[in-house]
Amino acid sequence: MSAKMPEMTYQSNPEIGQPYTRNEMACHDLSIRVRDLNLWYGKSQALKGLNIDLFQKNVTALIGPSGCGKSTFLRCLNRMNDLIPSVRIEGLVEMDGRDVNASKMDEVALRRRVGMVFQKPNPFPKSIYENIAYAPRMHDLVSRKADQDELVEKALRDAGLWNEVKDKLQEPGTSLSGGQQQRLCIARAIAVQPDVILMDEPTSALDPISTATIEDLMDKLKEKFTIVTVTHNMQQAARVADYTAFFHLGEIIEYNDTKVMFSTPAQKKTEDYISGRYG
């Protein structure tokens, strides 16, 4: 692999929640700290004692076989699991020194700082303009029409969609192609200026060209945002992620710098999974 490889030393006993190996190129300011996170759906436990530190302005990929809890974990970060009545959560998810699961934490405030992009593009059945402008207006980020126009343009530019839609902002968002819809959803998420963007298999419903566009976009977006993405596609994780966490049966088996994880995995299970022996 890269020439830097020998400098990265495998730590046999890393600090709890830290990746085994640090990527020297990446930013290491803490964004979200997770400690002893357990989650139950009714009686069955879906997440078992998770510890992980997610770093700002990095892309962290969550990989693992189906049903391993990676999407469930992702939804813990903006409390989307609150919508499921039977869910019970224990443990700490900390952002900015605040426990996001605390009763004092307003989930609306949390979701304003932690945006989300879903597996299937789900633009609102409103105009392209309204898709972007709705949330900032709701959160009182803009008051004047001119500010709103500016914000819509900026969000669409950041999502790499502006040139394709600038002449048809009043057309319904659902009239776009699948890949464009997904970028519209990304633009919608970044329009409220969040710190973190969660992506739940954002490209699994898209064709390879749209997927490549979204991957390039993630690379650009990480200059401003912390991105946590769930993916089934290991090549994608290898391409876009700075860090990768491997989930198996509700546990994090390995959390490491992506390059190291894919070249020299520390655990046998990780190696089996990424070499395609199961999953």
Place this chain on the structure above:
Amino acid sequence: MSDSFDQISQQLKRRHRKSARLKYFSMGALGLAAMFLLIFFADMLNKGLPAFKQAMVNVEVNYSEEASRSGRAAIDRDLSSIVSRSVVRVIPLEMRNDPSLLGTTQTRWVLASAEVDQYLKGNRARRLDADDMARIDSLVASGQIEMRFNSGFFSRGDSKMAELAGIMSAVVGTVMTMIVTLAIAFPIGVMTAIYLEEFAPDNRLTQLIEININNLAAIPSILFGLLGLAIFINFFGVPRSSPLVGGMTLALMTLPVIIISTRTALRSVPESIRHAAFGVGCSRWQVVKDHVLPLAMPGIMTGSIIGLAQAMGETAPLIIVGMVAFIPDVTASFTEAATVMPAQVFTWSGEPDRAFVEKTAGGILVLLAVLISLNASAVLLRKKFERRW
């Protein structure tokens, strides 16, 4: 060894015959239903359309001193069996409103009696003797009696005189009752559905409420009438026979229809839209108000209009709260006595006079026209506001 094609088709023959038989049975059922509908409409039109025509007589009206006391004196005594008895009341009323008429004589068209009307429409008129008939025939020949469009049927209230009876007061009563029904049932029904569908936890209590709402939709409507009588009239003292109490009673009946259709409409909004809205930081109420409700609105409207149409055709509960009443004048307020269209039809159907048969059918035609246009507007609303996602 496997069967040859011939062997297989041999076995299939029976199955094909069976499915063909079933197809013909279903087509026959549909044909039968269509035929009944056709017969019903043809019969209604045949009986009801004559109600929109009315015989008028051109007579000399003498506005004398005596006529201001009894209208009958204003018209030639020979014609008294031909002209409607309504002149007794109408002419003195005219003279009171316009005193300058006193002492003048005018030739004008007045209503013919129901007997004349029926005779000219080819029905039996028992009270007319041979002389009358001969006189009528000669008046028709000289153009003094004409069949004209019966505008009075749409502008007057009920009357014991068939030629004077109109459906206006019933139409106004229906409109007022429906306003009350909609004003009560729509907000309560939609809010209830939103709470149950979007906010309420799924537990024993909400399941119990759900079952009861579904049962409510299947309760015989006359029981709602009894409830209205016992609670609204006897306990709360709402004036009986009024559009207010009728509307409240029908609202109880319409409520489950609106709740159920609203819940179905809310449930048909894809979950991904809710997730998207929660994802950008909407509160639960904002999710409902800005995203779910606009998408569910066509379904809610359609359900409400269907519920309203159902309530509009309802008679039984209104009998109990006293809305089957004789209302000659158009109701002016929500607390006055009123009647509704189906109740008016019911009243007319009980009248002994031959002339009321066509009134009954005419009333049904008006009611049908209103119901069909309501249902059509439901379909149009659905088409207009339907959005794709």
